[in-house]
Amino acid sequence: MKKKNYLHNPATLKIDLMLRGTRIDDPVVKAWACGSSGVDIMLPEKTLVNIPCSEEFTRNSPYLIKKKGSGYLITDGASEVEVSLVERPAFYNRRTASGVPLSSIAVVHGSYTVITPSQRCDFFNRSIECKYCAGNFNVTGRDGVVYSVEEVLEAVEAVLKEKASEIIYFSIGFSDSDDGGIEFLKPYILAVKKNFNCLVAVEALPPKKNRWIDETYALGADSVLYNLEIFDKELFEIICPGRATLIGHKRYLEALEHAAKVFPSGTVASHLIVGLEPPGSTCMGIDYLTGIGVVPILPIYRPSANRALRIEPLDTEIILPVYKHLYKSIKKNRINVNWVRDISMVTTPVELKAIVNGPRQRSIVDGFYKSRLGKKTAWGLATLRRKLRVIDREDDSE
Amino acid sequence: MSVEIDTRPIWVILLLKASRPAFYLAVVLIFWGLIAMPTPEGLSIGGQRAIAIFAVCLILWVSNIVPLAITSLFAIVLVPVLGVLPKKETYALFGNEAVFFILGAFILAGAVMHSGISNRVALNIMKRFGGSPRTLVISIFLLSAFLSFFMSEHAVAAMLFPIVLEIAKGLGLKPGKSNYGKLLFFALAWGCVIGGVATFLGGARVPLAVGMLKETTGDSIGFLEYSVAVFPLVVILLAAGYLILTKFFPIDIEGVGSARAVLERRIKGLGKFSINEYATGTVLLFTIIGWIAFGEGLGLATVALSSVVVLFVFRLVKWKDIEEYVNWGIILMYGGAIVLGAALDKSGAASWLVKSSVGDWAGSPWMAFALFSFLSILLTAAMSNAAVIAVLLPVSLGLASKLSMDPVVLTYAIAVPAGLDFMFPMGTPAIAIAASSNYINVKESAKGGFIMFVTAWAVFNLVAAWWWPLLGMGYSR
Numbered sequence: 001m002k003k004k005n006y007l008h009n010p011a012t013l014k015i016d017l018m019l020r021g022t023r024i025d026d027p028v029v030k031a032w033a034c035g036s037s038g039v040d041i042m043l044p045e046k047t048l049v050n051i052p053c054s055e056e057f058t059r060n061s062p063y064l065i066k067k068k069g070s071g072y073l074i075t076d077g078a079s080e081v082e083v084s085l086v087e088r089p090a091f092y093n094r095r096t097a098s099g100v101p102l103s104s105i106a107v108v109h110g111s112y113t114v115i116t117p118s119q120r121c122d123f124f125n126r127s128i129e130c131k132y133c134a135g136n137f138n139v140t141g142r143d144g145v146v147y148s149v150e151e152v153l154e155a156v157e158a159v160l161k162e163k164a165s166e167i168i169y170f171s172i173g174f175s176d177s178d179d180g181g182i183e184f185l186k187p188y189i190l191a192v193k194k195n196f197n198c199l200v201a202v203e204a205l206p207p208k209k210n211r212w213i214d215e216t217y218a219l220g221a222d223s224v225l226y227n228l229e230i231f232d233k234e235l236f237e238i239i240c241p242g243r244a245t246l247i248g249h250k251r252y253l254e255a256l257e258h259a260a261k262v263f264p265s266g267t268v269a270s271h272l273i274v275g276l277e278p279p280g281s282t283c284m285g286i287d288y289l290t291g292i293g294v295v296p297i298l299p300i301y302r303p304s305a306n307r308a309l310r311i312e313p314l315d316t317e318i319i320l321p322v323y324k325h326l327y328k329s330i331k332k333n334r335i336n337v338n339w340v341r342d343i344s345m346v347t348t349p350v351e352l353k354a355i356v357n358g359p360r361q362r363s364i365v366d367g368f369y370k371s372r373l374g375k376k377t378a379w380g381l382a383t384l385r386r387k388l389r390v391i392d393r394e395d396d397s398e
Numbered sequence: 399m400s401v402e403i404d405t406r407p408i409w410v411i412l413l414l415k416a417s418r419p420a421f422y423l424a425v426v427l428i429f430w431g432l433i434a435m436p437t438p439e440g441l442s443i444g445g446q447r448a449i450a451i452f453a454v455c456l457i458l459w460v461s462n463i464v465p466l467a468i469t470s471l472f473a474i475v476l477v478p479v480l481g482v483l484p485k486k487e488t489y490a491l492f493g494n495e496a497v498f499f500i501l502g503a504f505i506l507a508g509a510v511m512h513s514g515i516s517n518r519v520a521l522n523i524m525k526r527f528g529g530s531p532r533t534l535v536i537s538i539f540l541l542s543a544f545l546s547f548f549m550s551e552h553a554v555a556a557m558l559f560p561i562v563l564e565i566a567k568g569l570g571l572k573p574g575k576s577n578y579g580k581l582l583f584f585a586l587a588w589g590c591v592i593g594g595v596a597t598f599l600g601g602a603r604v605p606l607a608v609g610m611l612k613e614t615t616g617d618s619i620g621f622l623e624y625s626v627a628v629f630p631l632v633v634i635l636l637a638a639g640y641l642i643l644t645k646f647f648p649i650d651i652e653g654v655g656s657a658r659a660v661l662e663r664r665i666k667g668l669g670k671f672s673i674n675e676y677a678t679g680t681v682l683l684f685t686i687i688g689w690i691a692f693g694e695g696l697g698l699a700t701v702a703l704s705s706v707v708v709l710f711v712f713r714l715v716k717w718k719d720i721e722e723y724v725n726w727g728i729i730l731m732y733g734g735a736i737v738l739g740a741a742l743d744k745s746g747a748a749s750w751l752v753k754s755s756v757g758d759w760a761g762s763p764w765m766a767f768a769l770f771s772f773l774s775i776l777l778t779a780a781m782s783n784a785a786v787i788a789v790l791l792p793v794s795l796g797l798a799s800k801l802s803m804d805p806v807v808l809t810y811a812i813a814v815p816a817g818l819d820f821m822f823p824m825g826t827p828a829i830a831i832a833a834s835s836n837y838i839n840v841k842e843s844a845k846g847g848f849i850m851f852v853t854a855w856a857v858f859n860l861v862a863a864w865w866w867p868l869l870g871m872g873y874s875r
Binding site: 211 | 400401402403404405408411412415
């Protein structure tokens with residue numbers, strides 16, 4: 001069967017690139033990608049993508065990044081498209097006062113900078129870690145590093161000064177606590193909110209009680225993610241034994257439903273990894289999540305030699321309808337798509353518009369959201385909303 | 399951190415938030431209107447301003463839009479600023495004995511709580527009356543009333559408060575939500591209020607009124623004579639109070655038996671009586687005896703503070719142990735209320751209010767009795783009961799000679815209702831102490847208290863009309 005050409009549409013190209021990766025024929029790009037999970041490339045229409053380039057499967061990729069004049073292009077052999085290499089943040093070369101490389105604390109993924117203050121995940125210590133555990137951030141077992149609040153603040157300051165991204169994304173691995181990790185993240189969130197006017201997203205585990213979700217919002221988190229990863233309950237139990245045993249599929253859905261009532265529209269999200277379950281099952285997950293006001297984010301499963309799980313990735317032709325379904329489902333449920341945008345690791349709903357409607361034109365709204373005024377407005381509205389919605393019961397007691 | 403997220407539509411929240419500034423604006427306009435209007439005849443400018451402050455504080459106290467204590471501080475600020483009283487005098491009023499009595503009572507209550515004796519007593523009461531939620535409420539209601547026969551109702555409320563709080567916590571009742579929790583604290587407060595009018599010992603107001611009567615007319619009222627006269631009132635109000643409370647707050651727990659195993663385990667966990675418990679209990683016992691025996695002579699505050707000193711001298715308690723039990727909000731509120739009452743009294747505003755409202759109506763003895771008893775019970779809702787007596791009694795005694803009424807009966811008409819505040823925490827410390835538990839709020843207190851207010855006034859007038867003639871007492875000489 002003849003392979004389709006995706007080069008003409010940045011949105012489909014992004015998906016295909018994430019799925020197949022690329023070969024590199026340039027020392028500068030190779031140097032960029034060295035030590036990273038992939039290389040960040042800006043496709044046409046300002047579509048940002050992180051393309052795998054070091055994994056084994058990328059050797060057979062039809063795509064090649066080549067130097068052309070002062071710029072770059074991606075070619076599949078038959079045709080080509082001009083792209084640009086995303087500049088590596090300058091702070092990646094700096095260290096904190098305590099000597100920790102800032103690049104190991106904060107990793108820029110487009111509009112989000114991911115910070116994982118504790119890289120410990122107790123699932124590893126109990127041998128019940130998720131069997132793919134590559135789509136997430138670098139969490140590990142007992143010896144995981146813990147960065148201090150001061151170190152994290154130094155990294156955040158560097159990110160914001162350089163305008164590398166505008167949202168600070170805190171993530172945490174599993175720890176056996178009722179709060180899902182929020183008590184641990186609390187000083188980091190409070191410190192960032194106290195010192196900087198930026199938006200904060202939190203990726204945590206669903207807490208045992210909803211009051212922790214309320215507290216997550218009250219603390220200053222503007223967005224929350226409880227990543228279900230797999231909607232099919234049986235596959236969830238097999239692939240994510242820790243999550244299934246200690247949290248439970250049902251609790252994920254309950255927590256997401258409650259969070260969607262607390263947080264603004266479009267700011268509660270959950271990963272459903274494409275390729276770990278049948279596309280139909282992912283579509284059912286999309287319908288369920290969008291039905292309760294949650295944005296499904298669909299990272300693509302990337303097989304890795306050092307992971308227990310070996311599943312053949314799906315073909316772009318098969319997964320494109322899943323992404324289309326996601327866009328339609330989000331529109332149908334009128335979920336705000338402007339929060340989850342411009343992320344290199346996943347295809348965002350805003351980008352999916354181009355798959356459904358053809359290559360997109362940047363609208364005034366898009367421009368506003370990316371402008372300085374738009375970012376300040378978003379921060380101001382988020383802060384005002386929190387001020388209006390959060391009731392501190394301790395203040396009420398007299 | 400205890401947070402709740404308001405998930406109502408943003409426009410609803412914004413509308414509600416906007417209502418707060420609108421309310422403040424309305425209060426400012428009312429205040430300004432009362433200040434700016436032409437001064438009525440017979441009222442001084444100071445009196446007019448005192449009435450304006452009183453109106454604003456009443457609105458803020460009732461609405462509870464700012465903490466009660468802050469409203470009181472507002473009154474303390476406004477009184478000297480508007481020149482109603484000199485600042486030296488205003489702040490000196492805060493040093494009133496009642497304020498120090500409340501402070502002493504809080505410290506004593508804190509020591510009792512900290513020693514664990516209140517916990518032991520509470521647990522044993524629960525165990526003793528654990529069979530039924532109804533008998534537990536009745537026991538607290540009657541215990542409060544009975545103890546108030548012999549000692550200041552304020553002291554009874556302060557003493558029983560930690561025990562009732564332990565009971566409420568022991569039963570896992572949620573503050574502000576549990577009907578049974580409300581019932582327990584209203585039983586405590588109303589029991590104290592009703593019991594407090596039964597004898598001279600319930601508070602300082604009756605001795606104060608009798609003293610004023612004697613000064614003005616030479617007449618007096620005996621200890622037993624007084625108690626016999628008000629006995630039916632006390633009995634009827636206790637019955638009515640229980641019925642009203644259980645109607646307003648139906649018992650919403652199945653029983654206290656479910657907590658029985660926990661209670662027994664906890665009682666066992668307390669171990670034997672510690673020396674600290676014995677000593678603190680002994681100090682409390684001597685304090686009660688002191689209040690009964692020397693309360694009128696030395697003053698309730700003196701006795702309370704002496705006991706506090708003893709507690710610290712014998713190291714039965716440390717300051718940091720009791721600090722959390724001292725409700726400074728209530729102390730500030732009570733101090734502010736005293737300042738406001740004095741401002742109304744000394745500026746002539748209270749007298750003007752009485753004269754201008756009663757002058758034309760009090761045409762007959764029974765009408766004068768009904769009106770003065772009504773004014774007394776009404777004013778005590780906002781003023782300290784001693785201030786009500788100080789304001790109303792001189793006017794009523796003057797009216798008595800005009801209408802050929804027995805001044806003794808008019809003294810009853812003011813002294814007894816002045817102790818019957820069921821509505822507002824600012825009127826009586828018993829309600830204020832109960833409200834500090836957070837199980838009841840001012841709105842609920844005003845709602846149930848209003849029915850008791852009407853009932854108490856009606857029953858008092860019926861007792862005067864039907865019972866007193868049997869004792870040889872009548873409206874006219």
